[in-house]
Amino acid sequence: MKAGLPDRILITGASGGLGAALALHYAGPRRTLLLWGRDCDRLESVAAACREAGAEIVIRSLDFSDSAAAIAALEEEDERGPIGLALLAAGAGDVAAPGDLVEDAGQIVRLGLVNFVAASAMAATLARCMARRGEGRIVMIGSAAAFHALPFAAAYAGSKAGLARFAQALRLSVKEHGVQVTLVSPGFIDTAAGRQTAGPKPFLLQPADAAARIARAAARGQAHLIFPWPFALLRWVDRLLPMALRDRLLLGLKPRDG
Structure with missing residues (x-):
């Protein structure tokens, strides 16, 4: 059992590769894991593995594009018992379809709702509840892609x-109310969803390794974790390059049709 951890931990996106790895990392005796995700079968499989490690599991299948339902479920669950640590790992990823000049409008709406609206609203809801109690930790899983204007x-x-x-x-x-918020900006992680995206994936990490790094950052109350380290360097390169050169480099990353 890992010292200093709360009894009730929420993990969203638990039916995905990274979320499942986080669940397994935190699973242990005298701990309740609230595992939320979209894939019921996958959630059941992850839950079974966590129960074997001694954790009590509560699963919930949710579509995170419905932010109102997600917030209502969150408030209901926190009323049943205080959530001490929340890892918001649910997300959606996609690229422009081959031959498309820009991404489909529906895809833009879906990614905006799942990756930004629902995650931010849930974090705010949790932060309010935690601030009233004077303690709590929230981990928001972003992406190293946030640092770059990827045209595809x-x-x-x-x-x-x-x-x-x-x-x-x-x-x-x-922060002055006892609530820690950690932003995590990972590079490429070897998940089933990630493998569906074409192109090279330098410095690819296994989900268990990524989960361990995230857990350490959360325990320290680290403000921002970027990993692996080359992606932190690329962030600064993107900032410092002249716009014309940066544009050429980013356009060169765009997958070629066919």
């Missing part, structure tokens, strides 16, 4: 950029 994944990069700015602002709003 504008909706994903843009929604994660919004999440990053919101997380930083929320952290400042509640």
Whole structure:
């Protein structure tokens, strides 16, 4: 059992690769894991593995594009017992379809709702509840893509950029009330969803490794974790390059049709 952890931990996106790895990392005796996700079968499988580790499990299947339902469920669950740690790992990723000049409008709406609106609203709801109690930790899983204007994944990069700015602002709003907010901006993680995206994936990490890094950052109350380290360097390169050169480099990343 890991010292200093609360009894009730919420993990959204638990039916995905990273969320499942986080659930397994935190599973242990005398701990309740609230596992939320979209894939019921996958949730049941993750729950079974966590129960074997001694954790009590409560699962909930949710579509995070319905932010009102997600917030209502969150308030209901926190009333049943205080959530001491929340890891908001639910997210959606996609790129422009081959041959499309820009992404489909529906795709932009979906990614905005899941990656930014629902995640931010849930974090704010949790922060308010935790601030009243004077303690709590929230981890918001963003992406290293938030640092770059990716022409083939504008909706994903843009929604994660919004999440990053919101997380930083929320952290400042509640830090004096005993609530810690950690923003995590990972690079490529070897998940089933990630493998569906074409193109090279440098510095690819396994989900268990990523989960361990995230857990350490949450325990420290770290404001922002970027990993692996080359993505922190790329963030600064993007900021310092002249716009014309940065534009050429970003356009060169765009997958070629066919």
